[in-house]
Amino acid sequence: MKRDFGFLIIFAVVIIFAAEWIGFQSITIGSITITLLPLVFAILLTMVLGMSVFRKGIMKKVYSKANIGFASQYLIFIMLPLMARYGADVAPRIKDILQVGWVFIIQDLGNLGTVLIGLPIAVLLGLRREAIGATLGIGREGELAYISEKYTLESKEGRGVLSLYIIGTLFGALFFSVFAPILLDLGFRPEALAMASGVGSSSMMTGASSTLVARLPEMEETILSYAAASQLLTSFLGTFTMIFLAVPLQKFMYKLLVRGDEA
Amino acid sequence: MTKTTGLNQYVKYGLILLLSISLILLTQGIKLLKYGGGAPIDGMAIMGLLTLWLFSMIGIMITDVIKKADIPVLRSFPILGWVSITSLVMCLIFDFFVTAIQAVDFLSITTPILTFAGISVADRLVDLRKTSWKVAIVAVFVFMGTYLASALLAQFGLMISGN
Structure with a gap:
């Protein structure tokens, strides 16, 4: 196991080299520019190379059970320096942030957008009880805990939230790193997009705010501080927003949508 | 372990x-x-x-x-x-x-x-097989929904506060 771990470190160094060497790439479609950062290449490369077809020889040692286990068990610790960095971004801007504190609080209600937009689409596609689990939130640990407690993970609701969890884990950061700058091109203010980045998942927040920083380097400090402050607020309020607002709203809309469907 | x-x-x-x-x-x-x-x-x-x-x-x-x-x-x-x-x-x-x-x-x-x-x-990655294409489509709208709704509220709030 010790020797396999060495392979993991060497592999990580090689991937970082490759991802940084590819560097920033942008694709322009009409008036919309999609910026791909090294972090996007890092996750794409490691995901693709981890597919079972490539797991031969040395790659089999890199993607050993112990190494994948290490990466998933300790990913959160590898992320901690990033979270510490966010503290330093918020501190110098704390006065500005508190001044528009109420904006941070109301935009946090935007998390209900998962129900408002996601639920009608889910019902339209023919999903029923799965839709409850799949649209309550962005399917992170909070929703997972709530759904598994109320319905168990073996239920249809549970399958819905688990599916969302898997999709979010695999593609969440990628999705937001592409989606955030699209809204920038559509005319949204960078401050608003930075605030919105605090969706409740650190990797998704990083995906969204990093591409905004890459597009507007002169606003780095504002973007990072707003995103981090909003993310902190979501960590505090997220559970309450879910239980007291998202759950009742979802119940109400579900009844309305499903009834309309039968008529 | x-x-x-x-x-x-x-x-x-x-x-x-x-x-x-x-x-x-x-x-x-x-x-x-x-x-x-x-x-x-x-x-x-x-x-x-x-x-x-x-x-x-x-x-x-x-x-x-x-x-x-x-x-x-x-x-x-x-x-x-x-x-x-x-x-x-x-x-x-x-x-x-x-x-x-x-x-x-x-x-x-x-x-x-x-x-x-x-x-x-x-x-x-193999778990993806357990998820349906329907949930995958829903996921796109769920992610877009939370981000877009927050961005709209923030944009609106910043406008009112005159920032």
């Missing part, structure tokens, strides 16, 4: 964090090599990395203390949040920490993390 406890556990966390900041340093070095300019690797950047390591460790310890004390409201607050708060408080008290931490290039922090994130999900 045997559960390591007490001091041993902190040594382990300390080493993992050391790995993390070393990879950040490497990434910042590669950027320098590639672009020539950018954030230099000087004494301040090293101090910044060590500060990040220290605040992460403090955050881990706070999480442990709170878990042991069993405070209901705070128990579910994530370790990631505690690290940010620790850093925020320390940076508010001492300006030096802000200068040091900001000497570390932000995007250099993100590449190593996503490298490990990619490796960590390697065995879960």
Whole structure:
């Protein structure tokens, strides 16, 4: 196991080299520019190379059970320096942030957008009880805990939230790193997009705010501080927003949508 | 896996964090090599990395203390949040920490993390088969929904507040 771990470190160094060497790439479609950062290449490369077809020889040692286990068990610790960095971004801007504190609080209600937009689409596609689990939130640990407690993970609701969890884990950061700058091109203010980045998942927040920083380097400090402050607020309020607002709203809309469907 | 406890556990966390900041340093070095300019690797950047390591460790310890004390409201607050708060408080008290931490290039922090994130999900790609294409479509709208709704509310709020 010790020797396999060495392979993991060497592999990580090689991937970082490759991802940084590819560097920033942008694709322009009409008036919309999609910026791909090294972090996007890092996750794409490691995901693709981890597919079972490539797991031969040395790659089999890199993607050993112990190494994948290490990466998933300790990913959160590898992320901690990033979270510490966010503290330093918020501190110098704390006065500005508190001044528009109420904006941070109301935009946090935007998390209900998962129900408002996601639920009608889910019902339209023919999903029923799965839709409850799949649209309550962005399917992170909070929703997972709530759904598994109320319905168990073996239920249809549970399958819905688990599916969302898997999709979010695999593609969440990628999705937001592409989606955030699209809204920038559509005319949204960078401050608003930075605030919105605090969706409740650190990797998704990083995906969204990093591409905004890459597009507007002169606003780095504002973007990072707003995103981090909003993310902190979501960590505090997220559970309450879910239980007291998202759950009742979802119940109400579900009844309305499903009834309309039968008529 | 045997559960390591007490001091041993902190040594382990300390080493993992050391790995993390070393990879950040490497990434910042590669950027320098590639672009020539950018954030230099000087004494301040090293101090910044060590500060990040220290605040992460403090955050881990706070999480442990709170878990042991069993405070209901705070128990579910994530370790990631505690690290940010620790850093925020320390940076508010001492300006030096802000200068040091900001000497570390932000995007250099993100590449190593996503490298490990990619490796960590390697065995879960097969789980995708268990999810239906319908939920995949719903997921796109769920992610768009939360982001778009928050962005609209924020845009509206900033407009009203005249900022």
